[in-house]
Amino acid sequence: MTTATATATAHANIALVKYWGKRDAERMLPATSSLSLTLDAFLTTTTVTLAEGGTAPGSEHTATLDGGALTGGQLAKVQRFLDLVRGLDGVEPSLAARPAHVTSLNTVPTGAGLASSASGFAALAGAAAAAYGLDLAPRDLSRLARRGSGSASRSIFGDFVVWHAGDLADPERGDLTSYAEPVPAAADLDVAMAVVVLNAGPKSIGSREAMARTVATSPYFPAWVEHTEADVAEAEAAIAAGDLERLGDLAEASAMRMHATMLAARPAVRYLAPASLEVLDAVAALRAAGTGAWATMDAGPNVKVLCARADLETVTAVLADGGRRRVLPALPGPGMVVERQARP
Ligand code: PMV
Numbered sequence: 509m510t511t512a513t514a515t516a517t518a519h520a521n522i523a524l525v526k527y528w529g530k531r532d533a534e535r536m537l538p539a540t541s542s543l544s545l546t547l548d549a550f551l552t553t554t555t556v557t558l559a560e561g562g563t564a565p566g567s568e569h570t571a572t573l574d575g576g577a578l579t580g581g582q583l584a585k586v587q588r589f590l591d592l593v594r595g596l597d598g599v600e601p602s603l604a605a606r607p608a609h610v611t612s613l614n615t616v617p618t619g620a621g622l623a624s625s626a627s628g629f630a631a632l633a634g635a636a637a638a639a640y641g642l643d644l645a646p647r648d649l650s651r652l653a654r655r656g657s658g659s660a661s662r663s664i665f666g667d668f669v670v671w672h673a674g675d676l677a678d679p680e681r682g683d684l685t686s687y688a689e690p691v692p693a694a695a696d697l698d699v700a701m702a703v704v705v706l707n708a709g710p711k712s713i714g715s716r717e718a719m720a721r722t723v724a725t726s727p728y729f730p731a732w733v734e735h736t737e738a739d740v741a742e743a744e745a746a747i748a749a750g751d752l753e754r755l756g757d758l759a760e761a762s763a764m765r766m767h768a769t770m771l772a773a774r775p776a777v778r779y780l781a782p783a784s785l786e787v788l789d790a791v792a793a794l795r796a797a798g799t800g801a802w803a804t805m806d807a808g809p810n811v812k813v814l815c816a817r818a819d820l821e822t823v824t825a826v827l828a829d830g831g832r833r834r835v836l837p838a839l840p841g842p843g844m845v846v847e848r849q850a851r852p
Contacts, residue, residue: 511560512557512558512603512606512851513555513558514556514634514636514637515635516553516630516632516633516635516844516845517551517553517847518554518626518627518660518663518843518845519547519549519552519663519842520547520549520550520624520627520663521544521626521627522547523544523762523806524759524814525739526542526762526763526766528719528722528766528769529719529722529723529729529732529769530658530723531673531676532682535655536654536657537674537682537686538671539723539729540737540740541671541673541736541740542671542736543740543744544668545699545814546662546663546665546667547701547703547839548838548839549836549838550615550624550838551615552615552624552631554611554628554634554635555611555635556590556610556636557608558603558606558639559607559609569587569609570609570610571586571587571609572611572612573612573614574613589632589633590607590636593633593637593640593642593652594640596640596652598641600641603640603641604640608639610635612632614627622703622705622810625657626657626663628657628660629656629663630653630660630664630844631844632653633664634664635846637652638849638851646665647687647689649664649844650687650689651683654671654687658671661686661687661688663843663844664843665688666690667840667841668747670740670744672685672687673686673737693747693748693750694747694748694749696750697747697750698817699755700816700837701812701837701838702801702813702824703813706781706783707809712777712779718773721770721777722770722777724773725773725774726774727772728769728772729769735765736762739762742758752800752814756800756801756815759814760802762804767779767805784810787813791803791827794827799823800815800819801813801815802814817839821837
């Protein structure tokens with residue numbers, strides 16, 4: 509039996525026009541399109557190796573994350589994803605019969621509350637597809653990564669990326685047309701991101717459950733959906749024109765609207781912490797003093813600040829506030845790469 513193994517890397521991405529809410533949880537189809545920036549920070553490296561003799565009945569996929577064995581719901585999610593990969597057209601039956609072992613390493617600072625499902629499922633999609641002998645085009649890899657975690661579809665590509673909602677009328681067509689792809693940018697658009705790491709405190713609700721609650725109970729959710737498609741088109745236009753101010757303004761508005769729609773859920777979903785609001789004030793003060801800086805926030809209290817690359821040092825220093833806050837500077841980064849593979 510041949511060794512079938514592959515290693516892939518992927519980086520986190522931060523949405524500038526947010527994804528919040530699914531229209532089809534099974535196929536992981538989003539209610540709206542979204543647009544992001546892949547960073548050169550927060551790397552995940554994942555190796556998938558197919559078991560040599562493991563076709564014994566009941567033998568199952570196993571996985572470790574940063575050295576610890578995954579269990580429970582986390583393991584089940586990875587197992588479901590691997591079953592999806594080995595069930596795809598083009599996988600040899602002899603390979604499909606072999607369970608996989610996954611080893612995943614994150615270079616996310618521990619306790620930073622930045623563990624990213626985006627980089628994780630993008631790297632897993634790349635490594636698992638290669639280990640099971642599939643040769644997928646990047647667009648199909650993004651569709652596959654989407655099934656693990658919606659935002660992972662965008663980490664298949666580097667720099668600015670759009671994830672299309674896809675065909676809204678027909679779920680089968682939706683699955684085929686909900687993919688990510690790179691967004692062409694003006695040559696002189698030189699952006700950066702300062703990631704402000706705030707004390708995560710007790711773990712709040714996960715994004716999957718929070719989205720479902722928002723879709724089911726927030727009266728603001730239809731308004732969020734109605735406006736987001738236009739925001740994606742405007743962000744694409746701003747990126748093509750190299751207009752950082754317009755892009756930043758839009759990104760901050762999209763983040764605030766996303767949090768508004770979830771604050772209106774019952775019970776409310778609130779990721780904003782007092783320390784987050786202080787950073788939002790600091791970002792507004794930077795702007796008032798003439799430095800272009802725009803804040804965005806995801807499913808946690810951390811604040812990510814978009815700025816020009818030339819301003820990254822200033823923005824990082826101001827937000828660090830003399831060492832009172834931890835701020836990680838980041839630049840645009842690459843897409844998912846299959847680093848090594850031994851193909852059967
Ligand atoms: O990581 P996911 O796919 O469950 O979605 C998280 C969504 C946000 O990070 C809050 C926004 C986004 O578009 O990434």
